[in-house]
Structure formats: structure tokens, C-alpha cells
Amino acid sequence: MITKGKFLLLDCAEFRSWLSKQKITRVINKLQVHHTASPNYTTRKMLKGIATQDHFACLEGMRDYHINTNGWSATGQNITVFEDGKIAISLDRDLNKVPAGMAGANTGMLCVEIIGNFDKGVDKITVAQKQAVIHLYACLVERLKIPIDTDHIVYHAWYTSKGVRLNDYTQGKSSKSCPGTNFWGDGNTIASAKKSFLPMIKDELECLGKEELKMKKEDTNAIIDKYLKPAWGAAKTAADKQEIGRLADELRVASGQKKQNG
Template identity: 40%
Template sequence: MKNIFILFFLYLVSINFNVVQAEASDSTNLYSVQAGDTLVKIAKKFNTTVKELKIANGLQTNSLFVGQKLWVPIIYQVKAGDTLDNIASAYHSTVELIKAANNLSTNILYEGQKLKIPPKKMLIKGNHILMTKEEFKEWLSHHKFKRKIRLIQQHHTWTPSYKHFNGTNHFALLKGMENFHVKEKGWKMIAQNITTFPDGKIAVSRPFDIPPEGSIGWKANHAGIMIENIGNFDKGFDVMTKEQKETIVYITALLCLKFGLTPSIDTITYHHWWDLRTGERVLDNGKSFAVKTCPGTAFFGGNTTKSATKYFYPLVKDQIKKIMNEQ
């Protein structure tokens, strides 16, 4: 445990150093929010709109925090040897966006030419933001949250299951769950903060600063982040894809790093460990009529504390080390 905390400290130091270096560059398009900033002020400063800032950065509200990182458009002066591909890669954009923003009909550039470089747009519908696991890493690193997170919840949907996913209907499934949670359950919005899909994609839906809702109870929810994994992972039903397995481990490791958590039964919890009637944590001692099998009796070797400790937590710990070594 001591080694993990030391590595975590070094990770934070390395991130802070890299951010300072980036902010020192005159040509960066990653803006650090200052005291007194609002989205309206930042949009005006960079000649864009609040809507464009929210789409580029996956913002679900207008709230900002000092030190939060935002992708913003910049004006770039072309240098000898520049190409649209290289510029797009260097400034978190795409060739198509640059050409559209500058009314370019070809990829030909000339030295001294000034180009507006708009940041990439995230895939957003309503309050749902769809990402790859790599995009989630970036999104998470740029955001700050006011709520204290001490617990990562693992769930499975049971339904929708794999038979309901066709490879492109991420938003339709999210909307279906949202409608059920609001209309049938009476909750304010979709219950989960995060959803993972069989293809490895991730959706952030319920803002992190709003606790999740559901039968797991207040004690788990008030300081928790809820991950809902699409699929029925009870034995004999859906066999989890390699892509979804990798994503679940990866984002759990990222959340541990973000919120300073060491993987254990006290920081990464399964829905199965909580009594539906009382909201109390019962671990492996719950009666079958009082607990769910969620996240599934075949979830990474099972849904018990023993299986989590033997099969799931070691994967998360290894992933934490890999992420830190990549910095």
C-alpha cells in the first residue's frame, strides 16, 4: 500500500509539471480556468460560443473550477513544413474542422498563413457524452469536482443486455434507461454516472457532482461513482467482451487515481454486497431475497468479496501502475 501511495504522489507531480510546461507555451489551445472566469467570458476571449466550448470539452453544466482545463480555438500561423494533418494532431483538432473553419478547399498551405484551429467536438446527446477509454482519460484529467468521491460502484444492467446492443445504438440504450429511471422509478435523471458498452465505449451521463440513485442505498451513493456495465453477467448469460473488460478495468484505475483510492472492498464495491431493504453493506452475508446478483455471478470471476479480491482488484492495481508509467 505504501508503494502505491508513493507512486500516486509521483503521478500527481508529473501531471502538474506537464501542465505547467504546456501552459507556458504561447501556442497551446488548452486553457486553464482562472478565478472569475465564466463560460461566457472565455467564449468571448477566444471568439467562440458557450455551446461550442461545452461540446469541445464535454461540459454538462456551466459550472467551472479554477485550474480546470478547457480546449479552446486558437489562431495559428503556418510554419515551413506544416501540414494540416500535423497541425490537427498537435492542436487537438481534425483536418475537416480546420478546413471548414477557414473555408479551405484544398490541403495546400503556405508559410505565414493564419488559420483558426477549432478543437475536436465530443459526441454528446442531451446529458450523455460518448467516449473511447482514451478520451475518457483526457476528459477526467481536465475536470475538477466538488463532491468527495470515496467509492466506485460496479453494476450490470441485466437488461439491456448484449442482445439489445447493435454496435451503434449507444445513445438509444442510454435514452431508454434514462426514460425508465425517470418515468418508472421517479428519479431525477439516469441513475448512473458512467455506462460501459460491449464495444469498449464509455458514456458519462449523470454529472459526477450529483450522487447516483438506485437500490444500493444512500450510504453507497452519497460518496459514490456508479458504473453501469451493459450486459447480463450472471453465469449462463452474456460473456463479457475483451473490449468491455479492458474498459472496465481501465476506467476503474483512472477513477482510483483521480480520487486517491487504493483498490479494496472499501473503495470498489459490488451492488451484491448491499442489502436492498436497509441500504447497509452486508458483503457476502446477504440473504438471496435481500440482495441482487449485480454486477453478475460471472463478473470477473464472480460477485463475492473473495472473487473481487482475487480477480478484479489485481487487474485494477496493475492498470494503475501501467497508467503511471505512461506519464
């Protein structure tokens, strides 16, 4: 975790615990999905899959553009995800500040920018960035209690330049192609979001839930195998056997496993 200037740079694995410590003081019920278009993998000076440009130089470059060219008060996005999976928080646009992500539609939203240009024929998202993006959205929906659907996790391409929601990405009506016509390898339509992006967030959220279980699966199964099974074998009545089976199932459920005794 490094702070420099107006940015905090986190390893992907640090994000969930960092987020759990933040005080959220505004209503956030939608998460925007953007690609930066520029900066991208070319301006990041990728060499054998690794960017040679400093993370903070990239972040400061965006901040400078947003303030001095766009005339905004601060960096537009709340969060940025890098090609190596690192996650940056804009300290001048912390989570409690409404972002400048989509004109006319920012209230109640959080803006996440994914570094790269994911239009067809340009950057192909790295595995590390994919994993970080999925983890990030899963952590956000978990913390902010946001449903995983196309009404709440929204692509920039589904809005007009005035912030009016469209039924889908519509060339000529959509403000931009953002997060890219080949985003996630699927595209930027509603159907493409439903195809693998949203299901992957759901899967990751489920994994996060399992991490929180207090009992480890290995310990649980050791207790069942070493103690409960012999006790079951020695039990004299059907009622005793049934009770031991019930207790074993309680342990299984507590460690995220399925019941075996009905």
C-alpha cells in the same frame, strides 16, 4: 467524443484526459460496480460480437426508464461502459451529483453501470469491455485517490436493498446479484473481486503511472550506452566510475527501470 441529448460518449482512450479536466466538487471515496442486467447483449442486438443498436438509443432508454418508471430525477448512474469499450457520461448525473445506484448507500459514491447481464449462463463480457472497465476504474482511483480494495470498490451485491453493507454476497439478504453471479468470469463475491478484478485495476494503475514518466526508456538506454559506458571505460579512478554508475542509475529510475549499480 460525441455529445447527444443528456450523454457524452467517449472512446476508452479519451477518458483519462477528459477526467483530468473535470472539477470534482463533492467527496467521492467509493466506486460502485454494477451490471445493467437490462439492457444487455440481447437488447443491444449483438451481431457477430458487434451491437447494432445505437449507443444513444440504449442510454436514452435507461434514462427514460429511470425517470418515468422509477420516478428518479435523472439517469441513475454517473458512468456507463459499453460492450465495445465506449464510455458514456450521464450529463444529467454528472460526477458531482450523488447517483441513484444503491438506495441508502449512494452518498460519497460514484455509480458505474456495465452494460450486460453477467449472471451465470447469460452474457460473457467482451475483451473490449473488460479492458475499458479496468482502465476506467484505474483512471478513477488515480484521480480520486481511492484505495483499490473491497471497502472502496464495491459490488452492488454486497449491500441490502436498504443500503446496509454485508460481509459478502448473500442470497436472500443481498439486494441483487449485481454485477452478476459470473461477473468477470469469477462471480460477485468478495473473494472473486480479490481474485482478478482488483489486481487488474492495480496493474492498470501502475501502467498509467509509467505513461507519465518524462524520460523514455529507449532514450535513457541510448544515453547510457553511447555516452556513459564509454566514459566509465575511460574513467581513471574508482570514484569516477562509481559516480558514472550512479548517474546511469538515476536515468534508469527516471525512465521507470531498476537500478543496476546497487
